[in-house]
Amino acid sequence: xxxxxxxxxxxxxxxxxxxxxxxxxxxxxxxxxxxxxxxxxxxxxxxxxxxxxxxxxxxxxxxxxxxxxxxxxxxxxxxxxxxxxxxxxxxxxxxxxxxxxxxxxxxxxxxxxxxxxxxxxxxxxxxxxxxxxxxxxxxxxxxxxxxxxxxxxxxxxxxxxxxxxxxxxxxxxxxxxxxxxxxxxxxxxxxxxxxxxxxxxxxxxxxxxxxxxxxxxxxxxxxxxxxxxxxxxxxxxxxxxxxxxxxxxxxxxxxxxxxxxxxxxxxxxxxxxxxxxxxxxxxxxxxxxxxxxxxxxxxxxxxxxxxxxxxxxxxxxxxxxxxxxxxxxxxxxxxxxxxxxxxxxxxxxxxxxxxxxxxxxxxxxxxxxxxxxxxxxxxxxxxxxxxxxxxxxxxxxxxxxxxxxxxxxxxxxxxxxxxxxxxxxxxxxxxxxxxxxxxxxxxxxxxxxxxxxxxxxx
Numbered sequence: 001x002x003x004x005x006x007x008x009x010x011x012x013x014x015x016x017x018x019x020x021x022x023x024x025x026x027x028x029x030x031x032x033x034x035x036x037x038x039x040x041x042x043x044x045x046x047x048x049x050x051x052x053x054x055x056x057x058x059x060x061x062x063x064x065x066x067x068x069x070x071x072x073x074x075x076x077x078x079x080x081x082x083x084x085x086x087x088x089x090x091x092x093x094x095x096x097x098x099x100x101x102x103x104x105x106x107x108x109x110x111x112x113x114x115x116x117x118x119x120x121x122x123x124x125x126x127x128x129x130x131x132x133x134x135x136x137x138x139x140x141x142x143x144x145x146x147x148x149x150x151x152x153x154x155x156x157x158x159x160x161x162x163x164x165x166x167x168x169x170x171x172x173x174x175x176x177x178x179x180x181x182x183x184x185x186x187x188x189x190x191x192x193x194x195x196x197x198x199x200x201x202x203x204x205x206x207x208x209x210x211x212x213x214x215x216x217x218x219x220x221x222x223x224x225x226x227x228x229x230x231x232x233x234x235x236x237x238x239x240x241x242x243x244x245x246x247x248x249x250x251x252x253x254x255x256x257x258x259x260x261x262x263x264x265x266x267x268x269x270x271x272x273x274x275x276x277x278x279x280x281x282x283x284x285x286x287x288x289x290x291x292x293x294x295x296x297x298x299x300x301x302x303x304x305x306x307x308x309x310x311x312x313x314x315x316x317x318x319x320x321x322x323x324x325x326x327x328x329x330x331x332x333x334x335x336x337x338x339x340x341x342x343x344x345x346x347x348x349x350x351x352x353x354x355x356x357x358x359x360x361x362x363x364x365x366x367x368x369x370x371x372x373x374x375x376x377x378x379x380x381x382x383x384x385x386x387x388x389x390x391x392x393x394x395x396x397x398x399x400x401x402x403x404x405x406x407x408x409x410x411x412x413x414x415x416x417x418x419x420x421x422x423x424x425x426x427x428x429x430x431x432x433x434x435x436x437x438x439x440x441x442x443x444x445x446x447x448x449x450x451x452x453x454x455x456x457x458x
């Protein structure tokens with residue numbers, strides 16, 4: 001199926017699912033899977049020209065390229081979450097699998113699924129809806145604008161829950177021309193059900209991926225919540241009450257405000273991008289009981305919680321297959337390469353974004369698991385000097401940047417073309433892909449998770 005026109009290339013869930021599906025098919029993931037490899041030389045020239053431009057033209061290119069992927073309001077009724085689901089399952093090789101994962105998005109989980117040779121189906125996806133005339137710092141105006149569009153979207157898609165997201169720190173450039181409609185599936189739907197029935201081996205296992213992270217939201221309907229802020233640099237207190245870092249951020253971008261005044265939260269809900277909505281689990285268990293599948297749950301409190309454990313598993317697997325060097329590859333958001341991670345014998349450490357909390361997580365892992373023969377870092381560029389940004393020199397103290405223009409970062413838009421090719425050139429070792437690990441080695445992820453603390457909140 002052709003890519004639905006309302007699927008954004010910068011959506012974490014759909015990008016990660018494509019990266020995994022290509023890996024399971026023995027393929028890599030250049031240019032986020034958006035463009036064919038033969039266009040790389042041209043895109044490298046375009047990216048170099050954009051990086052050489054002054055700041056304002058750079059930001060204009062970033063905003064314009066994002067706005068082109070947003071769905072015009074007049075076509076919102078065309079946005080079909082079922083069509084997105086069918087498009088996603090069609091990526092995976094058509095064969096039988098011993099297990100399938102379904103639920104929260106997570107980069108470490110992609111590497112985990114790749115190691116076991118099994119697919120993952122995301123619960124949450126993004127539909128960006130085009131709009132103009134809303135101040136990126138006016139969350140209340142974004143909410144008011146979306147009242148009617150949200151009704152249209154939910155009427156057209158009765159099996160999902162809408163999480164409208166507004167983050168004027170990290171998504172500042174994008175939300176000047178769009179509103180983020182993230183939806184979470186409440187039921188499997190026809191495409192996911194059919195994929196499970198056709199692809200799972202008899203007596204197979206469905207792993208529910210359950211990120212317990214929750215966020216204060218403004219509930220506007222039975223299936224509609226508004227979330228202000230997101231996982232990354234600012235703290236919850238800074239999002240809702242301001243502070244010196246927020247005031248400095250607003251001043252940098254020419255705003256007359258010194259803090260944000262978002263709608264007052266009246267509920268807690270699964271975090272828009274990473275959290276798991278439990279309603280889907282009931283539908284998974286219903287179908288599993290009908291077909292005799294096992295159901296296991298991998299629960300964790302925050303997106304990066306799995307990263308150290310998955311990295312440790314790769315380190316042990318590499319040792320078993322004769323990889324003597326210890327090369328760590330730190331990936332950021334959707335800048336990732338599961339296929340070349342395995343082929344180069346690298347140990348993947350996935351970071352949720354390019355912010356200071358992620359830098360500290362990587363620093364902690366290096367301190368506790370080091371030394372490493374080599375540490376390579378691939379960074380997502382979002383174009384904004386946002387609150388809590390870890391700057392290039394901070395990352396360079398932790399390792400060597402791969403495919404990143406340190407002088408242009410975080411407006412290094414060429415990284416989306418370079419990361420794949422730079423990784424292949426930087427990590428030159430090549431190892432054959434061995435057989436997938438047996439599911440018995442995945443069980444400890446479930447057992448340890450089940451004994452953990454109750455639902456997490458930021």
